[in-house]
Amino acid sequence: MEFKEKYNFYLKEFERILECFCNEINCRPEILGDSLKYSLLLGGKRIRPVLTFATADLLGLERRKAVNFALAIELIHTYSLIHDDLPEMDNDDFRRGKPSNHKVFGAGNAVLAGDGLLNTAYSVLLKECKNGAEYISAAQFICDCAGIYGMIAGQSADLLHEHETSFNEATLNFIYENKTGKLLMSSVVVPSILNGGRCYSELKTFGRDLGLLFQITDDILDVEGEFRSLGKSIGKDEAEGKYTSVSLYGLDGAKLRADVLAQRCRAVLEGIDGDREFMLQLVDYVRSRKN
Numbered sequence: 374m375e376f377k378e379k380y381n382f383y384l385k386e387f388e389r390i391l392e393c394f395c396n397e398i399n400c401r402p403e404i405l406g407d408s409l410k411y412s413l414l415l416g417g418k419r420i421r422p423v424l425t426f427a428t429a430d431l432l433g434l435e436r437r438k439a440v441n442f443a444l445a446i447e448l449i450h451t452y453s454l455i456h457d458d459l460p461e462m463d464n465d466d467f468r469r470g471k472p473s474n475h476k477v478f479g480a481g482n483a484v485l486a487g488d489g490l491l492n493t494a495y496s497v498l499l500k501e502c503k504n505g506a507e508y509i510s511a512a513q514f515i516c517d518c519a520g521i522y523g524m525i526a527g528q529s530a531d532l533l534h535e536h537e538t539s540f541n542e543a544t545l546n547f548i549y550e551n552k553t554g555k556l557l558m559s560s561v562v563v564p565s566i567l568n569g570g571r572c573y574s575e576l577k578t579f580g581r582d583l584g585l586l587f588q589i590t591d592d593i594l595d596v597e598g599e600f601r602s603l604g605k606s607i608g609k610d611e612a613e614g615k616y617t618s619v620s621l622y623g624l625d626g627a628k629l630r631a632d633v634l635a636q637r638c639r640a641v642l643e644g645i646d647g648d649r650e651f652m653l654q655l656v657d658y659v660r661s662r663k664n
Contacts, residue, residue, distance in 0.1 A: 376654040380423060387422040390440060391447065400489075408478040408486035409493075412451050415469040418664070420587075421446045424560040427655065428576065431647045434568040441501050442511055442563045445494040449519045450556060452490035453528075455483050462532070491519075511566040518555035527552025531616065540621040546585070548616060553591075554584025572645050579641040586634040587659055589627055592617040596624055598663065635660040 374382070395413055400406045422443035429439045458465045458473035459480060466476050475483035498512035517523055530548045558580030565573045596619055618627040638656045642649045 376651060376658070379427075379651050380655075380658075383423040383426045384419050386426065387419055387443060387447070390444060394444060404478060404482060405485060405489060408474060408482050409489055411477060412455050412468070412474050412486060413448075413490075415471055417469050418662075419447065420659075421450055421557060421560040424557070424655070425564060427651055428561045428564040429567075431645065431649065431652060432564055432568045432571050433647070434564050438567050439564050441497050442515065442567075443560070445497045445512075445515060446556060446560055446563075448490045448494035448497070449515070449524075452487040452494070453519075453524060453556070455487040455490070457528070459483060462528070494519075507567050507569065511563045514562060514566060515556075515559045518559040523551055523555035527555070534616040537616060540616060542621065545616060545618060545621050549585050549588045549618075550581060553588040554581050557584040557587060575641050575645055579638055582634050582637045582641070583656065583659065586631055586638065586656070589618045589631045589634065590659060590662060592619045593624065593627055593631065594663070595619070631660055 391413060395410045398406045398409060400409075425439050425443040425446065426436055428434075429436045454468060455474045457463050458468055459475055466473055468474070473483075474486055478486065495516065498515060502509045502512055519525070527548050527550070530544070531552055534544060534548070558577060561576045561580040561583075562573065565571055565576045595617070618630060621627075622630055635656050639653055642652050642656070
């Protein structure tokens with residue numbers, strides 16, 4: 374199966390799961406359910422659930438065991454995007470080519486939509502914990518990646534270092550490893566935990582480096598990308614004084630750093646037994662993506 378065909382296979386499988394989940398949302402007031410579903414169904418690459426399914430296949434784990442973990446990760450990711458777009462954060466009016474949640478439902482409802490998705494993700498994870506110790510460990514790993522020692526810490530540091538004129542690699546790595554890398558890492562580590570910890574260290578390293586690669590390509594696209602492809606505002610990083618790989622390394626330096634990270638990702642995968650081809654091609658996809 375070709376890369377694009379297999380990616381679409383994983384994508385469609387997850388979209389069916391997400392659509393079923395959204396069809397079961399029936400909360401009051403109606404605006405709450407509408408705001409949740411609005412952001413969940415905006416589309417996107419769904420790279421986190423795709424990674425979860427692909428890693429499960431690589432390790433020989435039954436994909437069904439990872440389904441609700443993939444769902445929870447995507448709920449958490451979507452909540453983070455809703456909050457990230459708020460005026461108090463990155464202040465973006467568009468997400469995936471459509472008005473951001475707060476532009477449609479108002480800032481207050483957008484905050485509640487994000488809160489609702491996060492709490493619902495934890496509910497999904499708690500239900501999985503009854504299946505055994507490895508499910509508890511996988512759920513805890515996701516929660517830690519999303520919390521104050523993961524994604525939230527990265528977002529806090531991102532805000533703290535806005536408008537600084539001096540840059541250092543340690544600070545940038547802390548922001549990227551936590552804000553973007555931790556949750557993306559959970560997508561590949563969770564299948565390992567569910568499979569008895571097979572290739573745990575290798576996949577943790579791979580997930581960290583892929584998260585860094587993903588964020589650096591975001592930085593590059595903020596300079597070179599187009600709204601039509603990205604579906605969000607361009608040039609905001611520089612305008613808002615964001616701490617980015619382009620501000621630290623320059624555009625050419627950021628591209629070189631991305632190439633190095635992509636090679637590191639490939640090297641880790643080469644050390645894992647199994648059909649690695651899709652994952653190797655996914656690294657190339659992340660490095661060369663246009664959206």
